Amino acid sequence: MTRHVAVLMGGTSSEREVSLNSGKACADALEGEGFTVTRIDVGPDIAAVLAGLRPDVAFNALHGPDGEDGTIQGLLEILRIPYTHSGVLASALAMDKERAKVVMRAAGVDVPGGMIVNRMEAARRHVLPPPYVIKPNAEGSSMGVIIVRDGRSHPPQILASDEWRFGDQVLAEPYIAGRELTCGVMGDKPLGVIEVKAATEWYDYDAKYAPGGSIHVLPAELKPNVYQRVQELALTAHQALGCRGVSRADLRYDDTPGGTGALVVLEVNTQPGMTQTSLVPDMAAHEGLSFGELVRWMVEDASLNR
Secondary structure (H helix, E strand, O other), X not given: OOOEEEEEEOOOOOOHHHHHHHHHHHHHHHHHOOOEXXXXXXXXXXXXXXXXXXXXXXXXXXXXXOOOOOHHHHHHHHHOOOEOOOOHHHHHHHHOHHHHHHHHHHOOOOOOOOEEEEHHHHHHOOOOOOOEEEEEOOOOOOOOOEEEOOOOOOOOHHHHOOOOOOOOEEEEEEOOOOEEEEEEEEOOEEEEEEEEEEOOOOOOHHHHHOOOOEEEEOOOOOOHHHHHHHHHHHHHHHHHHOOOOEEEEEEEEOXXXXXXXXXXXXXXXXXXXXXXXXXXXXXXXXXXXXXXXXXXXXXXXXXOOO
């Protein structure tokens, strides 16, 4: 029986603070479930730390590069330490938004159009007709996302500045009007659908993580066929990318007057947030699972060769 769990958190990505919050919440809950827990703020010495510790399972509460892109997963495979969430390939694939869209589209999932462009090019001219969205191709938590509104005369100049820290290649996509929906998958079962209503203009970093930053409507107020379709898309995307454990798909639904009616998967998160304001714990609670039961399931689901 698994007794000793190392909770991996922190790291060096732009999502460090979110990861520390996720890690603390999960570690506290696992201790409440009777596990022996070691909390590890992941640094460059993580291989030596884990080799010396030899936990039964590594609970991956990292977000962003190094934790969500297959890197830490590959290390855990080498060390032969079973771990939670998705494996090397699915993690790397889902983190690369443009390549993930190719795979999801091939599986019959509607995804946004768009293209990869150099940030300097995107700062010089409108690479798509406004409104459109510019985002890093391999970040999470809405880091670096810019909405270029209709009628804006100039492209976003921050892309050409030294303040931009999300790489030279960015993803440009048409802006999709409508509602922000999200649906988790646990194993091979889709969870409930949440509509996220941000207190700010859109579901940015603060809306995701600040108390009161957003309202989670669960179950989302959708027609039954639309609700079911969201669940089907989340599960199809999860399976097409090869995800394991828990994932979360983010979608847009254009039900605006005169809109297209499109239901589009923006991305799949293989390391969804696990803080007190996070979406997947809300979905699990809607299924009757406490936070402790959710993280216990994730530990018991852990394995190698994921």
